[in-house]
Amino acid sequence: MSARRENSRPVSIRVVGTIRTPFPQASGTPIQAVYGEGIEARVVVDEEYSPALDDIDGFDRIWLIYWMDRVEAFRPKVIPYRDIRERGLFATRSPTRPNPIGMSVVRLLRREGNVLHVADIDTLDGTPLLDIKPYVPEFDAHPGSRAGWLDAPGMDRRHADARFHAEVPGEPEDDGTR
Amino acid sequence: MSARRENSRPVSIRVVGTIRTPFPQASGTPIQAVYGEGIEARVVVDEEYSPALDDIDGFDRIWLIYWMDRVEAFRPKVIPYRDIRERGLFATRSPTRPNPIGMSVVRLLRREGNVLHVADIDTLDGTPLLDIKPYVPEFDAHPGSRAGWLDAPGMDRRHADARFHAEVPGEPEDDGTR
Numbered sequence: 001m002s003a004r005r006e007n008s009r010p011v012s013i014r015v016v017g018t019i020r021t022p023f024p025q026a027s028g029t030p031i032q033a034v035y036g037e038g039i040e041a042r043v044v045v046d047e048e049y050s051p052a053l054d055d056i057d058g059f060d061r062i063w064l065i066y067w068m069d070r071v072e073a074f075r076p077k078v079i080p081y082r083d084i085r086e087r088g089l090f091a092t093r094s095p096t097r098p099n100p101i102g103m104s105v106v107r108l109l110r111r112e113g114n115v116l117h118v119a120d121i122d123t124l125d126g127t128p129l130l131d132i133k134p135y136v137p138e139f140d141a142h143p144g145s146r147a148g149w150l151d152a153p154g155m156d157r158r159h160a161d162a163r164f165h166a167e168v169p170g171e172p173e174d175d176g177t178r
Numbered sequence: 179m180s181a182r183r184e185n186s187r188p189v190s191i192r193v194v195g196t197i198r199t200p201f202p203q204a205s206g207t208p209i210q211a212v213y214g215e216g217i218e219a220r221v222v223v224d225e226e227y228s229p230a231l232d233d234i235d236g237f238d239r240i241w242l243i244y245w246m247d248r249v250e251a252f253r254p255k256v257i258p259y260r261d262i263r264e265r266g267l268f269a270t271r272s273p274t275r276p277n278p279i280g281m282s283v284v285r286l287l288r289r290e291g292n293v294l295h296v297a298d299i300d301t302l303d304g305t306p307l308l309d310i311k312p313y314v315p316e317f318d319a320h321p322g323s324r325a326g327w328l329d330a331p332g333m334d335r336r337h338a339d340a341r342f343h344a345e346v347p348g349e350p351e352d353d354g355t356r
Contacts (some may be wrong), residue, residue, distance in 0.1 A: 058326025
């Protein structure tokens with residue numbers, strides 16, 4: 001560490017809220033927010049962070065950054081949900097990452113105090129929230145980008161199974177609505 | 179915590195690499211990757227994670243998720259770089275977040291072993307890397323989204339100043355090329 005790193009913020013996370021969704025476990029949960037279109041959820045931000053939500057109402061979409069607390073340990077190679085062969089983890093959106101940090105772009109329906117009502121969700125119920133960022137097309141939208149193996153995926157799966165999560169045997173697999 | 183949370187992964191971060199850029203400090207650094215167009219950088223992934231980079235070559239763009247280690251503490255209200263009035267932090271991309279997690283979509287030029295050569299960068303030199311995800315337009319590109327106050331920003335600034343970082347007095351402010 002050089003001298004100018006003396007003021008570094010330590011790499012230490014604080015949970016700032018909780019994402020409440022209809023998905024108690026991985027099986028049946030959409031694998032991406034686009035595949036959870038229309039499904040509603042609540043983002044409950046801890047009261048102390050509520051003032052930081054001001055001005056968010058004007059955005060159609062927001063990024064949720066969260067900690068995927070129920071995924072299994074890091075695997076360098078995975079068979080992703082949308083393929084039938086193994087890929088390098090960093091070339092996939094699979095959750096068994098070195099840091100299980102997820103990001104989802106969801107539609108913002110409305111703010112009520114410290115609660116954001118959102119739609120198009122793909123996270124498990126109770127997922128710890130780390131950050132919220134506004135979705136800004138000028139920064140985030142690159143519609144023409146080549147997407148490697150995902151441009152011709154080996155599988156059209158849109159909902160998760162239990163391959164990346166240790167699910168409790170005997171729990172209902174799915175509520176039957178998906 | 180309910181029973182099914184017993185297998186939770188603790189919220190604890192590991193650094194998986196380092197982003198090497200031409201920007202030693204905030205002043206003069208692009209405030210978003212799009213404003214760093216053409217500027218090249220290296221993402222040096224720790225050797226143990228190198229196998230996880232396989233198959234990444236086919237993607238035009240990747241997300242870098244990183245820890246903004248030199249920003250000041252959380253502020254619920256900020257005057258963002260692209261405005262002249264205060265906004266709620268979560269309605270901005272300003273770095274003084276509860277968790278200073280940054281994400282940038284950069285162009286992937288090529289992979290050499292554990293090093294990714296990228297362009298369009300906006301991070302400080304030496305920034306700790308947390309994750310790499312492929313950029314997938316189907317998941318990430320929503321070009322028509324309304325972007326609140328950022329649709330008519332109060333200021334056209336594209337490079338940072340020292341408002342969110344404690345810079346060392348006497349260090350050169352800028353190399354004059356930006």
